[in-house]
Each structure stands twice: as structure tokens, then as C-alpha cells.
Amino acid sequence: MSFNIALTGLNAASSDLAVTSNNIANANTIGYKESRSQFADFFLSNAYGVSDTAVGGGARVAKVAQQFTQGAISVTNNSLDLAVSGTGWFTLAKDGAISYTRSGQFGTDRNGFIVNGSGARLQAYPPVAGTAGFDTASLSDIQLSTSDNPPNATTLLNTGINLPAEASAPATTPFAANDPTSYNNTTSVTIYDSLGTAHPANLFFVKSGTASNQWTVHTQIDGSDVGTGTPITFNSDGSLATPSNGQIVLPSYTTSTGSNPVTLTVDLSSSTQYGNTFSVNSLTQDGYATGRLSGIEVTQEGVVQARFTNGQATRLGKISMANFANPQGLQQLGDTSWGETFASGPVIRGSANSSNFGLIQSGALESSNVDITKQLVNMIVAQRSFQANAQMISTTDQITQTIINIR
Numbered sequence: 001m002s003f004n005i006a007l008t009g010l011n012a013a014s015s016d017l018a019v020t021s022n023n024i025a026n027a028n029t030i031g032y033k034e035s036r037s038q039f040a041d042f043f044l045s046n047a048y049g050v051s052d053t054a055v056g057g058g059a060r061v062a063k064v065a066q067q068f069t070q071g072a073i074s075v076t077n078n079s080l081d082l083a084v085s086g087t088g089w090f091t092l093a094k095d096g097a098i099s100y101t102r103s104g105q106f107g108t109d110r111n112g113f114i115v116n117g118s119g120a121r122l123q124a125y126p127p128v129a130g131t132a133g134f135d136t137a138s139l140s141d142i143q144l145s146t147s148d149n150p151p152n153a154t155t156l157l158n159t160g161i162n163l164p165a166e167a168s169a170p171a172t173t174p175f176a177a178n179d180p181t182s183y184n185n186t187t188s189v190t191i192y193d194s195l196g197t198a199h200p201a202n203l204f205f206v207k208s209g210t211a212s213n214q215w216t217v218h219t220q221i222d223g224s225d226v227g228t229g230t231p232i233t234f235n236s237d238g239s240l241a242t243p244s245n246g247q248i249v250l251p252s253y254t255t256s257t258g259s260n261p262v263t264l265t266v267d268l269s270s271s272t273q274y275g276n277t278f279s280v281n282s283l284t285q286d287g288y289a290t291g292r293l294s295g296i297e298v299t300q301e302g303v304v305q306a307r308f309t310n311g312q313a314t315r316l317g318k319i320s321m322a323n324f325a326n327p328q329g330l331q332q333l334g335d336t337s338w339g340e341t342f343a344s345g346p347v348i349r350g351s352a353n354s355s356n357f358g359l360i361q362s363g364a365l366e367s368s369n370v371d372i373t374k375q376l377v378n379m380i381v382a383q384r385s386f387q388a389n390a391q392m393i394s395t396t397d398q399i400t401q402t403i404i405n406i407r
Helices: 002-025 372-404
Strands: 035-041 059-066 073-075 082-085 089-094 097-101 121-125 156-162 185-192 198-207 214-221 230-234 240-242 247-249 265-267 279-285 293-298 303-308 313-319 321-323 331-334 337-339 348-350 359-362 364-366
Touching: 002 035, 002 059, 002 372, 082 089, 156 185, 156 198, 185 279, 293 359
Parallel strands: 082 364, 156 265
Antiparallel strands: 035 059, 073 364, 082 359, 089 097, 089 121, 089 321, 097 337, 121 313, 156 279, 185 198, 198 214, 214 230, 230 240, 247 265, 293 303, 303 313, 321 348, 331 337
């Protein structure tokens, strides 16, 4: 009996050493979670239960449990390296199989899909066209497009300027863009046509010599007049009076690039007539040129965006996060990934930086949560346990030998 009990102790200690060895081997594995041996004793029983004087039958490994504590976050400056700070798993898909991981070492494959080292694709909620939302009812792969971002023609020019109230009418009439004595002030901005070609647009402001608080705005695109000039007036408090909505709708301008005609609205609603200084407080337009992919950005909420050289950003998806009622019930699949089981409970999906889910840190990785010092101590304890059980077998052998030698 003692032989068998000591043998179970040897087996348990050997398993403990194997678990410790595996932890130490994966001390530098990104996203690895430490394992811990859980032991239990057992008794040989019959239909009437265990006797009060029964001696235990030894020890056994009840479970090798994963310890899902947070690993240290290390910065890598690679935008596709992702770390979860808090609870939650990344969702992966490969050949129709879904798995979950804390390892955020992602890159792209030949088709532009975001994948991990084993080729599993990162899953995300696809963006809903025409809105700022995402379809949280479905999962999709994230694919980076290498095509150019299409241009957008300028349609609105927001102009916030201050015209000097004490200005006098220009010395020269009529207005001529090439004669600085025929206008009071000017400013310029670059606008874009439907093909993304840039065009210089100039605004000229001419003080009226016949009516107080009245100016005329002349517009040129590519050095050509657009319209014949539009009068604007200001109230006695310096605010814009006319046009009442502050907008000047210019005639269509036909470019030489073959684009659609440029139809431009100049919004002067935030313009004023104060003091004696001309100033441009704001001058913005809503168009942009063609853009090339310049980088990928991942927000703390898991929104993946492609950034382009024209300053635009395109949403590619929102990373799907997963959680479980019983993470200890997850099945280890290797490659620092886990699979859903009956014991883990059904997957709970959500988004990063929301309730029950941590935030995503781009350009960082979650290191293994293995504490080497702790593992070395565990190794010593398991070694001593193995030696003690081996000594128990030796002692039992000596006792048995003594009994055999009785004459």
C-alpha cells in the first residue's frame, strides 16, 4: 500500500515539475498565461462510504489551471502590436474556427488582412455606411486597402475675417486683381476639384465709397473672376447684416482639368467689421486631394482607421472583444489561444474601453505573467516533494526486506 501511495506522490510531483518547466519555458512568450498545478487527495471507498480508520490512497493532479492575471505592458511602437489592459480577449478566425487570445502580435498577410503569426485573422465589427456606428451583430475580417483615398471637391469655403471699419474706398476704380490700389484687402486659399487637382482661390475685399458699412467681395479661381462681385453690409455693431445667411453662392467655375465644374459657396457668417485692422481669423474649405495610405491607427476603443496623406481617415472596423463567465473553463489550443467550451460558458462580446472590457493599447504588447522567481521556488518545492516520496519508497522497501528476512 505504501508503495502505491508514494508512487502517486512521485507522479504528482513530476507533473508539478512539468508545469513549472512549461511556465519557465514560456516566460518570454507574449500573451502566455501562467499555469498552476492543483492537487487533491483520494480515498478508496465502497458502497457504504469511507471507513473512519481508512488511510488515504495518495495524491493526484486535480487540474492544471491557467492564471489569467494581467501581464506587464511593454511598448513596441508598432501600430499593429496590440495589448489589452484589463479583461477581454481578441477574437480570431481561421478556416471557420473561432479562437481567443491575449497575444496581440499582429501583422498583415499578402491580401492585406490583419493576422497573427499562425495566420488567424483578427475579427472586428464592420462599419455601418453613412453613419459613425458599427454593426455589432456581425463579425468580419479587417483588411487594409492599398488603393488611394478618393478626392473630394470643395463646395464650402468658411471665411472668418475682420474688415477695418475705418477703411476708405480704394483710390482706383474699377476693381482689378493685378492693381493693389483697386482693393483694400485680399486673402487666398487652396481648393480642389472633383479630380483632386488643387486650384488657388483668392478673395478681394473692396470698401464702398458711396454707402457706409458696405463692401464688395470679388472671387477669383486660377486667376479668373468667378462672378462680378457680391456686396456685403455690416450692422452698426460690426456684425454681418447681408447676406442674411452669411453665404455667397458663386457661379459654377469650369476647370481645365476635365473635372466637374466647381460650385463654391463662401460662408462669411462669422466675419466682422471692427477697428482698423484687417485679420483672417479662420479660412477653411471642405475639399481634399487624392491620398495615399500613410499608416494605421488603433484607438483605445479598438477602432481601426487607415490614415492617408490627404489628412483623411477611413474606418476599417472596431475590434471585437470577448469575455467568459468562467475563463478557467476555456480549452487551451496552443499558439497562446483558447477555445470556448461548455465549462467556460457562452462568449460575451463587446467593445474595448466599455463595461467589463479593458482598453486596447496600440504599439504595445502584453508580456507573459510568469514570475521567474516564483517558478524557481516552486521548482525547489516540487523537487523536495519528489525526493521525499522517493525516500518513502526506499523506506518502505527496507521494511519489506526486513519482513522477508524474518525466519
